Amino acid sequence: MEIRVDWRSSCSLTGTVLKWLSVPLAAPLVLAVIDGDDPLPFLVAIAVAVVLGGALERLREERTLEQREAFLMVALTWFGVAAVGSIPFFVTGLAAPSASAFAGPIDGPVNAFFEGMSGITTTGATVMSGWDFENQSRAVLLWRQLLQWLGGLGILIVAIGLLSNLLVAGAQLMETESQTRNVRKLHPHLDETARLIWGLYVGLTALAAGTFYALHLLGLAPEMDLFNAVSHALTSVATAGFSPEPDSAGAFTPIVQWAIIPFMIVGATNFVLLYYLTQGDWTRPIESEEFRFYIGVLAVLGAIVSAMVWLDPETSSAVEPTIRHGLFNVVSMVTTTGYASTDFDLWSPGAKHMLFLGMFLGGMAGSTTCSIKSLRWLVTIKAFRRNLFTSIHPEAVRPLRLGDEVVDEETVQDVYTYVLLAIIIFFLLTVFVVVDSVRVGDGVGEFEAMGASASIFLNIGPAFERAGPFENYAGFPTTTRIVMIVMMWIGRIEIIPVLVLFTAAFWRS
């Protein structure tokens, strides 16, 4: 078989990314030195990043990325960063007592890789037990947060900046939104677009850290020290969800929870729209059909869940906490962040099912959000309505419009393919989780398996029961956790770039 893909170029670019990973790895290294903790985990990771990255980089000098090479590079990069990024967890685990979830001769590498993949894919599902939260160094905890922040930045750059024609239904859809094109006209150089996005992302993260820490300085948030403020800033705009606190956002005062909500919402908003906002242009967001749909979904689902929490005598409380918890956890699920302000696993089945449905929604395209995304749902709903219309008027020709633009029929099909594939893969993952659990003699519940599968594949993080917001994924069998690692990877880079790797046409034609 003759391979026609220039895989050396893909590997070489992945190598460059891996090499540069040594820079953010320096941050926890410095913190470890300051705190007097073991710097070895980070030194090993930096060494591997430099040596492996440098070696891969040398595979090709002149690198050209066509469509297929770009797919391969994205798939390899997310996998490679997850692997190298998990080295600090693995090395830490070697030295830890066996009470740690990272320790143990078999589970060690799997759990470390799980945590690394969950980090870079901004999933936020953890295998850390209570022991880890109490005993891991701040350096290790910071690295988890940083990995997620890098993952959010990476997806933004892929979706908007460098490789905008890449993520099939993500970026092709972005094209249908006039915003992107207009920004391109303003800033025709790709580097410049990337720099704008990067600037906005850094700025929002700094704003979040400043806000959280200001609340602390004002005496309104005793737990929100500088470390926590930075840690949560790194994973809120990134809609990522890791927290150094075992109780996630539930560890903080109500005002902190209120303060986190807008940063999750902003992180899941199209960054091109955000750019216009920074230019004082408010009309574009208001005119964006997708933005209104996204905000509408948050409001309606937030109201429904708050009402359900309110009506259930088991969870009913005063007005403010009811609205806060209802809204916070709906925003957290829909934006795919995965924080929890309270243990929503104790809510009624109705409220939990609403959160479950919310997982499939996702925020806006062109943001750090994961899942199916509101743009795809908007197109799907419009396509449903159009097909109902043409079923009674078969002769009618009715182009599908989004804002002022016509969505071409190929894009409609791409969207349908994506939504259906996502749902089918989620279904099959659920069946695997159930069967694998029965295989090891440990009966997982159906809803438990569904929630965990959706949360993993759609990169949200927590779900219900053993995958509940204050629980961790170490309770699933090792085989399930290995499959979940792969599913986080496939879900984050939007399915298609991985699936095509398994077609012969990818390598030969």
Next chain:
Amino acid sequence: MEIRVDWRSSCSLTGTVLKWLSVPLAAPLVLAVIDGDDPLPFLVAIAVAVVLGGALERLREERTLEQREAFLMVALTWFGVAAVGSIPFFVTGLAAPSASAFAGPIDGPVNAFFEGMSGITTTGATVMSGWDFENQSRAVLLWRQLLQWLGGLGILIVAIGLLSNLLVAGAQLMETESQTRNVRKLHPHLDETARLIWGLYVGLTALAAGTFYALHLLGLAPEMDLFNAVSHALTSVATAGFSPEPDSAGAFTPIVQWAIIPFMIVGATNFVLLYYLTQGDWTRPIESEEFRFYIGVLAVLGAIVSAMVWLDPETSSAVEPTIRHGLFNVVSMVTTTGYASTDFDLWSPGAKHMLFLGMFLGGMAGSTTCSIKSLRWLVTIKAFRRNLFTSIHPEAVRPLRLGDEVVDEETVQDVYTYVLLAIIIFFLLTVFVVVDSVRVGDGVGEFEAMGASASIFLNIGPAFERAGPFENYAGFPTTTRIVMIVMMWIGRIEIIPVLVLFTAAFWRS
């Protein structure tokens, strides 16, 4: 609001169908007289059929059916026949002691309508308790079977014969298969096509009855008396699933179970292909991509489930019963018949999940089967593969082929719409079943709710736990049963003809 749909024509045609319903109603009437049972339930139903049908018929003398009128007529007819067809159950319930599932002042009409809708939609989900199976007259039991047989015939006529451009992705897809067109060329008059289909259906039913009864006469099937032979013939080719026996096909000897399998398979095969078979033409079925896919699915899923039953120490037995039960229940689920040869609810979660996935497959288009159907899955899989290819070769134009023909892109979108709508509606129904169950303080399991929802909406019949094959749906809350009645109706006439009724464009434009 000005109504532009000629609803009088639709109602008038529904009236004609209702009037003619008095003819099959005569069969249980005669049986009741022979057996010395109460003939009143059937007399009332006949009176209502004649009076109501006659009145509706008079709404319009010259009847013309355009697309919309045809949709409305199909929706009204299935609803009307279910309502009138449930009268015998309701009237019987009035006279029965309160131990009957049909009796009681509140549940009476709901359960009777449930049974009637389950009958005409060929779902086969029952609310009959053990008491009913022991105490209902043979006339009532026969009427359940006859309703299902009529439902299978009705769907065949709609899908192939009279209204072939009607059921969106059912019939438009049929068009893509050259077979249908060729039959039309041979027999250009629609009546003639309908007569061929009708003849085939009657012939296959007679063959099934003859086969079953012959096994009885040969002493191989003591339980399969003439009444049972006719009853099961009426609901096997119709892929319908009602049985006068509480243990369904489990009440009979293994050889009977083997004999039922081919009739379920044939009932879910495209009747146009069957017509060619009767002409001695074996090449067309073999050349049909959909037929090979359908048979392949049955074989592979049958093997998987048999292996799972075999490997589970709880259910493992000898080779013949393992293969028989594995194959029988897979065929029953995939063809949407809903018989059970054994209580598969006692199988392992893995095997049950395979049956659950099988529910979504369905048999061939142009047959009596329900669910999504193999043609739609075949198109979906081909569209997936095509979209993967074009995602790496964006410039490529690759028409989607089925056999020798190109499937046009509008049909691909219709198929996507249908599959996605079916899955989403199933999901929402599951959530409703769970929430409604919690509302009445009765915790339904997640898999229990999923199984029942899929089985109801995809018109299969049995599922798991309280909806298990040897159980009945009376255990669900009344509100859930009312919603299930509506969902059986929507599912059987393929979603679109009902959904369009809720659009303003249907009535006005």
